[in-house]
Amino acid sequence: MTDEATAFAPGHVTAFFAPYPDDDPAVAGSRGAGVTLSDGVEVTVRPAAGADDPTVLLDGEAVEVAAVEGVLDALAPHVGGTGTGADGDADARVAAVEIRTDLPVGAGFGVSGGAALGTALAANDAFDLARSENELVRVAHAAEVAAGTGLGDVVAQFRGGLPIRLEPGAPGHGAFDGLPARPRVEYVTFGELSTAEVLGGDLDPVRAAGEAALTRLRRTPSLPELLAAAREFADDAGLLVPEVAEAIEAAEAEGSPASMAMLGRTAFALGTGLSDAGYDATACAVHPTGASLRPVETE
Amino acid sequence: MTDEATAFAPGHVTAFFAPYPDDDPAVAGSRGAGVTLSDGVEVTVRPAAGADDPTVLLDGEAVEVAAVEGVLDALAPHVGGTGTGADGDADARVAAVEIRTDLPVGAGFGVSGGAALGTALAANDAFDLARSENELVRVAHAAEVAAGTGLGDVVAQFRGGLPIRLEPGAPGHGAFDGLPARPRVEYVTFGELSTAEVLGGDLDPVRAAGEAALTRLRRTPSLPELLAAAREFADDAGLLVPEVAEAIEAAEAEGSPASMAMLGRTAFALGTGLSDAGYDATACAVHPTGASLRPVETE
Numbered sequence: 001m002t003d004e005a006t007a008f009a010p011g012h013v014t015a016f017f018a019p020y021p022d023d024d025p026a027v028a029g030s031r032g033a034g035v036t037l038s039d040g041v042e043v044t045v046r047p048a049a050g051a052d053d054p055t056v057l058l059d060g061e062a063v064e065v066a067a068v069e070g071v072l073d074a075l076a077p078h079v080g081g082t083g084t085g086a087d088g089d090a091d092a093r094v095a096a097v098e099i100r101t102d103l104p105v106g107a108g109f110g111v112s113g114g115a116a117l118g119t120a121l122a123a124n125d126a127f128d129l130a131r132s133e134n135e136l137v138r139v140a141h142a143a144e145v146a147a148g149t150g151l152g153d154v155v156a157q158f159r160g161g162l163p164i165r166l167e168p169g170a171p172g173h174g175a176f177d178g179l180p181a182r183p184r185v186e187y188v189t190f191g192e193l194s195t196a197e198v199l200g201g202d203l204d205p206v207r208a209a210g211e212a213a214l215t216r217l218r219r220t221p222s223l224p225e226l227l228a229a230a231r232e233f234a235d236d237a238g239l240l241v242p243e244v245a246e247a248i249e250a251a252e253a254e255g256s257p258a259s260m261a262m263l264g265r266t267a268f269a270l271g272t273g274l275s276d277a278g279y280d281a282t283a284c285a286v287h288p289t290g291a292s293l294r295p296v297e298t299e
Numbered sequence: 300m301t302d303e304a305t306a307f308a309p310g311h312v313t314a315f316f317a318p319y320p321d322d323d324p325a326v327a328g329s330r331g332a333g334v335t336l337s338d339g340v341e342v343t344v345r346p347a348a349g350a351d352d353p354t355v356l357l358d359g360e361a362v363e364v365a366a367v368e369g370v371l372d373a374l375a376p377h378v379g380g381t382g383t384g385a386d387g388d389a390d391a392r393v394a395a396v397e398i399r400t401d402l403p404v405g406a407g408f409g410v411s412g413g414a415a416l417g418t419a420l421a422a423n424d425a426f427d428l429a430r431s432e433n434e435l436v437r438v439a440h441a442a443e444v445a446a447g448t449g450l451g452d453v454v455a456q457f458r459g460g461l462p463i464r465l466e467p468g469a470p471g472h473g474a475f476d477g478l479p480a481r482p483r484v485e486y487v488t489f490g491e492l493s494t495a496e497v498l499g500g501d502l503d504p505v506r507a508a509g510e511a512a513l514t515r516l517r518r519t520p521s522l523p524e525l526l527a528a529a530r531e532f533a534d535d536a537g538l539l540v541p542e543v544a545e546a547i548e549a550a551e552a553e554g555s556p557a558s559m560a561m562l563g564r565t566a567f568a569l570g571t572g573l574s575d576a577g578y579d580a581t582a583c584a585v586h587p588t589g590a591s592l593r594p595v596e597t598e
Binding site for chain 2: 130181218288294295
């Protein structure tokens with residue numbers, strides 16, 4: 001029995017959303033829909049013997065990820081703190097967190113949400129915390145909301161597939177449906193877009209456009225309708241940026257429904273439209289499941 | 300674009316349950332907990348050109364699976380019926396259903412529930428029905444309940460992992476939590492047990508034992524507690540059969556928590572206890588996800 005654990009969370013591209021902030025971060029969230037990706041975030045947590053404070057590495061570099069720190073704080077004194085463990089060993093309960101991802105960071109793929117969720121799942125296992133999945137998702141969602149880096153990624157990343165967020169918030173508040181489809185997805189990224197900046201601005205037009213898109217998708221829950229609703233949302237919410245708009249038009253000209261990742265300078269498309277149009281696009285699949293622990297090798 | 304589609308549903312072993320029948324089959328269900336398995340049920344649906352009635356094959360043999368027929372009826376006239384399709388072709392909408400599984404049938408693995416759920420997911424895709432995942436799960440759950448072959452398998456098989464059913468019923472009624480663990484699972488089967496017979500008997504002692512087990516697990520949501528609660532349930536509900544009790548004791552003597560699959564003459568255990576005790580046990584993993592369409596090969 002090792003006390004190290006690894007969890008995987010799929011990436012999540014939001015197609016459209018209607019934000020609902022709240023003072024309670026478990027109640028805050030967004031309604032909307034998106035695509036979870038086979039490309040994602042892997043997180044390993046182990047006790048950091050001898051360390052005074054938790055360490056967080058992203059692809060080998062020391063980083064500060066507010067949502068991950070929030071998760072460790074919420075699980076303290078069992079994980080993040082320097083309390084005395086059951087065995088009387090003062091530093092056996094400090095976590096060393098290693099995050100690995102091939103996804104672009106800050107470009108609308110839910111890397112911070114996936115890192116928070118993976119940390120919660122892995123820490124629970126590594127430190128034998130006996131929390132349920134709903135409790136761990138709640139901790140990660142609340143940490144991500146408090147950090148201002150996302151409103152709906154964590155719960156979508158836990159669910160997997162093509163999640164439709166019917167009601168905002170953590171388990172116990174939120175509610176889901178999903179589209180039963182498993183298309184090939186391509187994406188191309190032109191750089192970062194600050195989620196915190198958009199979420200700090202006027203949310204009324206975004207919310208109105210997001211609700212209109214959700215109503216449309218619930219009337220016809222199909223893949224073409226998801227992309228059409230997403231495209232309309234991007235225009236109506238005023239969030240489309242020029243280089244992404246250009247890539248979307250190019251993919252559509254090749255017959256691929258496409259839209260913008262909310263929030264990132266990223267275009268995503270179904271099928272092969274982006275690469276057919278000459279973009280250096282990355283291809284992946286819809287992730288069939290949500291985030292989970294990596295099984296321990298048994299044989 | 301092919302009009303054939305394949306879906307996979309994991310097997311599901313119920314550890315304990317509290318049944319809640321209802322006249323509305325979407326409201327009926329059970330609370331409880333269990334284990335979804337990497338061994339499962341694969342279902343392919345395609346239009347049966349020229350056929351008057353749907354055909355259902357299980358591992359190549361023509362069978363009648365009431366829950367599958369219920370799903371086809373519920374999706375009629377689009378799938379099960381002989382109505383005229385949009386293209387005016389009268390028999391293009393009749394479904395041919397092929398079910399394949401390595402799981403024992405009638406032994407507590409949720410094969411009928413998995414077949415119903417797989418049929419719903421695959422038929423939706425093959426016949427372009429544009430139903431959402433919640434709608435398809437609801438159709439499969441209601442068909443399984445109406446057939447009397449299960450109360451909680453379908454919703455658990457859609458969720459995956461180690462599902463805790465907090466509230467009974469189809470999406471919109473039911474609610475879930477889960478255990479964040481991915482252990483190795485072994486099982487050994489001694490034959491069939493009629494779910495319909497047990498569900499048709501006095502449910503009060505079963506419900507009382509199931510609620511006690513659920514309260515216990517929610518207090519400490521861990522893997523050892525799941526098996527301990529399951530073991531207590533099997534005794535208290537009066538459902539344990541002698542050959543299964545013997546296998547459970549043998550696995551426990553080898554250090555593996557074990558219990559009985561509800562409802563089947565099946566023992567399941569974590570780790571290697573059944574094979575260590577000399578049983579010809581089958582090993583598998585917890586299925587990390589729920590049922591989903593097989594992705595179409597794209598390259």
